[in-house]
Amino acid sequence: MYRIVYLLLSSVLFISCNQNQNQNKNKKEKVALPYYNEPTFTPIFESNKALVEKRISHKIDDFSFLNQDSVLINQKIIEGRIHIANFIFTSCGSICPTMTKNLKMVSDSLANQKNIVFLSFSVTPWIDKPYVLKRYKRDNEIENKNWHFLTGNKADIYKLARQSYFAEEDIGFSKDSTEFLHTEHFVLVDKNKRIRGIYNGTLTFEMEQLLDDIRTLSTEK
Structure with a gap:
């Protein structure tokens, strides 16, 4: 009788331990966001900082554009x-x-997150002058001071979009500014200017994933 009780208790504890291990594993997996080093968006999972520096070479290039306030x-x-x-x-x-x-x-x-920046680049900068972007921001009732609508040289914007942000993935990587840029993608970039996520901006449910990933990056050291 005691032996049966002991086996039952052991089974319950074993199942409980496995469940806790799985939950902890899931938590750890949720914390790690991949890096994207190429326009194919092949995920690279790496948590070792030294190896990140060695393996992840791609970063967003320098840029300079006017925002909706001509700043x-x-x-x-x-x-x-x-x-x-x-x-x-x-x-x-x-x-x-x-x-x-x-x-x-x-x-x-x-x-309430002051360290999150939103950048919306115009792909028709010859039309979208700062005052046009200012009206667009106002008409869409956007009050976030850290959301900038940017305009400038077309070739510079297109190059940044395709070669830095991989905005059209590998399909658009080799295109130049003579071919019109049109993409639904949102690109998530970490504090070190490395790409960590890509999302379909037309799908509401993907915004939940984007929010989760932003929160995850916020905890990253």
């Missing part, structure tokens, strides 16, 4: 801060309004 914004604004980038144009009647609405949901959810 010059450059790479200094993202140094040591998480940021999300997307590429839109104000006259877009297809995916851009949805993308802006979805990114606003993310921005509003992080209203």
